[in-house]
Amino acid sequence: xxxxxLIFEHVALxxxxxxxxxxxxxxxxxxxxxxxxxxxxxxxxxxxxxIYWMLLLPAMAGIFVGAPLVAREVENGTFRFIxxxxxxxxxxxxxxxxxxxxxxxxxxxxxxxxIMWALQPLVRVEGILLVSTMNRLVPPYFDLSGTVxxxxxxxxxxxxxxxxxxTRRTVVAMFVTLLLFAIVRVPVTLVRPHFAAPLTxxxxxxxxxxxxxxxxxxxxxxxxxxxAHGGTYELLGEATPCASQFHSDAxxxxxxxxxxxxxxxxYQPPDRYWLFQSMESGIYAGVSVIALLASLWIVRRxxx
Amino acid sequence: xxxxxxxxxxxxxYGNLWALRNCTLALPSGSAVALVGPNGAGKTTLLELLVGLxxxxxxxxxxxxxxxxDEASVVLPHVAFVAQDQSLYSNLTAAEHLxxxxxxxxxxxxxxxxxxxxxxxIPLDRPVGRLSGGQRSQVALxxxxxxxxxxxxxxxxxxxxDPLARQEFLQTLMEAKVDSGSTVLLSSHIVSGxxxxxxxxxxxxxxxxxxxxxxxxxxxxxxxxxxxxxALPALSTVYPIVFSTExxxxxxxxxxxxxxxxxxxxxxxxxxxxxIVLAYLSRTxxxxxxxxxxxxxxxG
Numbered sequence: 001x002x003x004x005x006l007i008f009e010h011v012a013l014x015x016x017x018x019x020x021x022x023x024x025x026x027x028x029x030x031x032x033x034x035x036x037x038x039x040x041x042x043x044x045x046x047x048x049x050x051i052y053w054m055l056l057l058p059a060m061a062g063i064f065v066g067a068p069l070v071a072r073e074v075e076n077g078t079f080r081f082i083x084x085x086x087x088x089x090x091x092x093x094x095x096x097x098x099x100x101x102x103x104x105x106x107x108x109x110x111x112x113x114x115i116m117w118a119l120q121p122l123v124r125v126e127g128i129l130l131v132s133t134m135n136r137l138v139p140p141y142f143d144l145s146g147t148v149x150x151x152x153x154x155x156x157x158x159x160x161x162x163x164x165x166x167t168r169r170t171v172v173a174m175f176v177t178l179l180l181f182a183i184v185r186v187p188v189t190l191v192r193p194h195f196a197a198p199l200t201x202x203x204x205x206x207x208x209x210x211x212x213x214x215x216x217x218x219x220x221x222x223x224x225x226x227x228a229h230g231g232t233y234e235l236l237g238e239a240t241p242c243a244s245q246f247h248s249d250a251x252x253x254x255x256x257x258x259x260x261x262x263x264x265x266x267y268q269p270p271d272r273y274w275l276f277q278s279m280e281s282g283i284y285a286g287v288s289v290i291a292l293l294a295s296l297w298i299v300r301r302x303x304x
Numbered sequence: 305x306x307x308x309x310x311x312x313x314x315x316x317x318y319g320n321l322w323a324l325r326n327c328t329l330a331l332p333s334g335s336a337v338a339l340v341g342p343n344g345a346g347k348t349t350l351l352e353l354l355v356g357l358x359x360x361x362x363x364x365x366x367x368x369x370x371x372x373x374d375e376a377s378v379v380l381p382h383v384a385f386v387a388q389d390q391s392l393y394s395n396l397t398a399a400e401h402l403x404x405x406x407x408x409x410x411x412x413x414x415x416x417x418x419x420x421x422x423x424x425x426i427p428l429d430r431p432v433g434r435l436s437g438g439q440r441s442q443v444a445l446x447x448x449x450x451x452x453x454x455x456x457x458x459x460x461x462x463x464x465x466d467p468l469a470r471q472e473f474l475q476t477l478m479e480a481k482v483d484s485g486s487t488v489l490l491s492s493h494i495v496s497g498x499x500x501x502x503x504x505x506x507x508x509x510x511x512x513x514x515x516x517x518x519x520x521x522x523x524x525x526x527x528x529x530x531x532x533x534x535a536l537p538a539l540s541t542v543y544p545i546v547f548s549t550e551x552x553x554x555x556x557x558x559x560x561x562x563x564x565x566x567x568x569x570x571x572x573x574x575x576x577x578x579x580i581v582l583a584y585l586s587r588t589x590x591x592x593x594x595x596x597x598x599x600x601x602x603x604g
Contacts (some may be wrong), residue, residue, distance in 0.1 A: 076394070080387035081447075084355060086409035255422040304358045 003114050005050075013044060013193040017121040025128060039155070042123050047122055048133045051115065052140045058156035059181045061104045066160020067173035069096060073132060079303070093299045097292060101157055108153035116145045127192035127217030127270065136273050137219040139189065146277040151284035156181055158295075165267035165295040165303070184287055188280060193221055195279050196272060202226055202264040205256050210263055216271030228260030308333040308382075308455050308487045309354060311391035315582055316349050324350040325511050327363070331489065331504060333454070336481060338498045338519075339491040340581050341508035343518070347491040348388060350508065351459050355385045367455060381411060383562070384448035388459040390440055394433025398426065398443045405447055416483070417446035420476060445473065449480045456481075458490040460545030474501050499523075499577045509588035519577060526580045529557050529570040547583040558583035 017023070025033035057293050070093070073079040083089045119134065123141060126134040134141055142148060156177070163176035198221050203212035211223060225239040228238055233239035243254035256262075268276075309331040316324045324346040331337050341347050353365050356372030365372055372379045392401060398421060406412045412560055421428060421587040426439045435443065441461060448456055458477070462470045478501050481488050492498060505522050507514040515522070526546070529539065533555040536548060548557035558575065575583075 077387060077389055077391045078393050080357060080385065080391035081393070081444075082404075082408075083357065084380065084383065084385040085405060085451075086381055086411075088380060090376075301359070304352075 003111070003116060006114050006118040009047060010120075013119070013121040016040060016043060017125075020110070020258050022121070022125060025125075031280040037125055037129055040122075041131065042199070042212045044122050045126075047119065048140055051119075051144060053060065054111070054115075054144055057111070058108070058152035059178060060152050060156070062156030062158075062177045062181055063174045065104060066098055066157040067164040068170045069100065069161050069164055070303070071164035071168055071170040071173045072293070074303065075170055089303075090296070090300055093296055095294075097161065097228075101154060102143055104153050104157055107148050108150045110130055112145050112147075112149040115141070115149075120190075127218070128213060130211075130216070130218060130220060132219065135219050136217055136270060137193070137268055137276060142192070142273075142276070143189075146274070147281040148277050148284070151281035151288075154288045155184060155284040155291075158291040159184070161293065162291040162295045165298045168303075177263030184284070188283055192276060193219065193268060193282060195276050196268070198222075198266045198268055200264055200266050202262040205253070205263050206255070209243075210264060214265060215269055219268040220265050221268065222266040224264065225263055232264065245291075307331060308368055309337075309489065310366040311350075311354075311363065312366075314350075314353060314360055315320060315362040316346075316358060316364050317361040322511050323506075324353070324509060327513050329506065329513060331487065331506075331516075331518050333487050334485055335487055335504040336478070336502040337487070337489045337504040337506060338495075338502040339506045339508060340498070341491075341493065341496055341514075342585060343493055345508045346511045347493075347508055348459055349376075349456050351385075351489070351491055354455075355383050355457050356380070357385075381409070382454045384451040384453035384456045386441075386444045386448045386456075386458040386461055388463070390432075390444070392432045392440065392444055392447075395431050397429050397431055398435075398446070399428040401432065401443065401447055402450065405450055409451055410594060411452050412450055413452055414446070414450040416480070417450045421446055424472065424476075435463045438466065438473070441465060441469070441473055442476065449484070450482060453488065455487045458488070460491055460493070462490075462492055462494055469495070477501070495578045495581045502564055505577070505581075507584045509585055512588075514584045514588065522580055523575070523577060525560050525562055526558060526575050526583070527561055528573040528575055528579070529559060530573065531555060531570040535567070535569050539567075546580075547587040 010244065017040065020036040022036060022040060025037055071125075073082065079089075082092060087095075113303065117294055122134050123136055126132075127136070132138055136142060136145070143152065160173070160177040163180060164173040167173045167176055201212035201214060204224040205225070211220075214220070222232075224232055224234045227239060231239075236243060239261055240255070240259055242252050242259070242261075246252045247254055307330040311327050311329045314324065314327040314329075325337060327350060337352065339347050349358065353360055354367060354372060356367075356376050359373045367379045368382045370378045370568065372383070396404070402414045402417070406414065418428070421442060424439075424442055426435065426442055432440055432443055439466065445458070445461065448458070456477075460486070461473060461477075465473055474497070477488060477490075490502075499519055503519050504517070505519045506516045517525075528583040533550045533552070536550060536555045536557065539557060540544065540557070543559040543561045546560060550554060550556070558580070
């Protein structure tokens with residue numbers, strides 16, 4: 001279903017992209033290009049909402065596949081049958097986990113690949129305009145692409161399995177899974193823009209709009225005004241009384257130059273995408289391994 | 305006689321409560337053992353310790369010389385287990401369970417089992433959740449027999465069966481036992497009928513083993529004596545008294561007497577298995593009020 005939707009949208013995106021001739025608008029910032037880019041965004045900007053719900057998929061894997069894995073066996077008493085066959089509970093657990101993880105992570109890999117392929121035109125256009133809704137470094141795109149989608153799927157499953165093993169009750173485990181997932185996921189998402197120290201770019205005020213030139217696809221974290229000493233201000237009025245002292249534009253600009261006031265932007269460059277992807281995937285994979293080992297220990301020593 | 309099942313000071317505690325304690329047993333291999341006791345006596349705990357579902361709190365259990373919980377990979381091929389409440393997958397059919405068993409066990413033979421289920425007119429292609437209680441028990445039994453284990457453990461297999469199904473079940477079990485020569489251990493709080501299929505008896509009450517002995521031996525060594533109350537103290541010095549009651553005119557005592565009883569003041573009566581079991585259980589009922597050291601020796 002997701003794949004069908006994404007393929008359909010990809011066709012729509014590509015045809016519109018070609019029709020508007022956006023491929024040429026990379027560096028060209030003429031009015032015509034700008035208006036075409038805006039038309040494109042107006043038509044497809046909603047797509048980030050269209051895929052936002054897919055962020056729930058890894059949690060769903062945990063809730064509906066991970067949580068019942070052990071809990072349902074204990075609840076239904078079937079562990080008394082299945083653990084008394086020729087293989088030990090350890091082997092049973094490892095085999096089940098490997099099969100489920102392989103299946104779910106494979107599915108996630110497919111979805112991630114389709115998303116990266118299907119949304120290419122939109123990501124590109126939003127990158128040029130520095131619109132952050134479909135930035136590669138923020139949700140939903142960051143979380144649904146690359147290796148992070150695979151890692152969050154593994155995380156959801158592992159936390160689900162742990163919750164089911166700890167509580168031994170399927171329904172309780174489902175809620176615990178969601179809770180654990182949020183506890184790991186939310187802080188990481190909040191910290192993500194600071195995985196590496198952001199870069200700062202400055203430009204004279206008024207030289208190129210009100211923002212320094214940034215590489216397309218950059219994620220702007222903060223922008224405003226910076227004086228000669230490096231002090232930053234969000235509002236011009238806080239930085240200097242220039243604007244209220246003088247009236248002509250020339251005088252005001254001269255005043256800015258005199259005190260060394262420039263515009264600045266603090267940003268993450270787009271080429272940090274894979275660095276951030278691997279850092280975040282690493283965190284989730286680490287938590288997943290811990291959760292799975294804890295579950296295995298409970299199954300081996302504590303479940304009776 | 306080698307022992308398939310041995311336990312030594314085996315105990316299991318839940319919180320502050322001992323479900324089983326000081327359990328030292330050796331069950332002769334090839335025998336059919338009845339584990340008898342009231343509800344809550346620790347029967348399920350003992351059985352689940354033996355098959356490795358539970359981990360002992362103290363002491364140890366040995367199945368064919370190995371610890372069932374810690375050495376599960378060694379012990380599992382030797383034991384088959386039928387749990388008390390239905391432990392089969394209710395959405396899977398009997399045939400699917402048999403397939404599962406074949407894939408999860410090295411040794412597996414379900415030819416006889418299929419025949420038997422077929423003879424009992426139990427549909428193999430219906431989810432076991434939609435079979436009757438008796439049919440499900442037969443399927444569970446069949447699965448445990450297909451495993452061809454040295455020890456087949458059944459936890460209260462008769463409890464949910466009507467008398468006819470009970471008879472069919474025991475018959476299936478004993479036929480299979482004769483075929484395979486395996487040791488069978490089954491728990492029950494219903495005593496009647498067990499002496500026809502079992503040859504060894506373990507009585508468990510208040511978390512302790514009261515007696516473990518051959519059924520024939522139990523029947524010949526336990527007698528009820530009726531006589532004057534004044535003779536009771538003297539009697540207790542000679543024989544272990546299992547249980548006694550007295551009125552002002554008459555005393556009744558169930559004793560375990562390894563030899564003949566010559567004292568003419570006592571009138572001697574033979575006991576049925578059920579009466580012997582009842583005597584032990586009545587005693588523990590009194591023990592609940594005032595615990596005292598066990599009278600019975602634990603025979604191997």
